[in-house]
Amino acid sequence: MATTHPNFARAYRAADEAAELNQYFAPQRTSTADLPDPETFLRNISRGVLEIFAGVREVDQLARWLTEDAYRKLVTRANLAARARSARGIPAKRPVHQIVSVRHSSPADGIVEGVVIVRGPARTRAVALRLEGMDGRWRTTSLALL
Template structure:
């Protein structure tokens, strides 16, 4: 008879080696675009949920809610953001882990998006996300 802990471990997210994962740059670019669109109010955060673990997803939902309230208080319309990704730098501190910073230039300012990707269930998922 299997123990409950063995069953739970079987269904928990399974770590994936870097060799079994795709190039992370397309995901870094797409997630950065998606996050900026969520904060601008033109994309729903649920569309990014599959690529984020619980903590960064909750943080993004909270920050998006604050952005909605700020736009409402200023009576600003929702507008698609205009930006350019200036650079993507990433390193692999461990197998199945990528830490990256993406520099994004908008019409008003330059921002940095810091992200940590971990290989889980044969795909990359963001376990940490910060917009500076």
């Protein structure tokens, strides 16, 4: 006859309590139908990212629309851009960009993957983004400047 060890039962209850807390306090998924059109968000977040790399906007201003992982990667990349400007003696100045096109698709409900093509004075770039609906708004979970 097997008996349950008291520590095992306590650990099992703790795991159940943690799962229940996550159900209420973790970021909640939001359906695409409950979110605004992603194209406007893609345009605005891309402009913000380009301004961060140019040194005229702080990363913290976009923190609300980024997940923690995307935020950390953006901070690292912004710091590298600032060091490169400093090494070349180039002051930060507001970039002049024209958004050429925005393309996006939805691989699943509440998820959008998009590419924003931006033409600048020196070159044309692409900003690739993955958005997920969390807590009633779009949040960027992945971002790459190509």
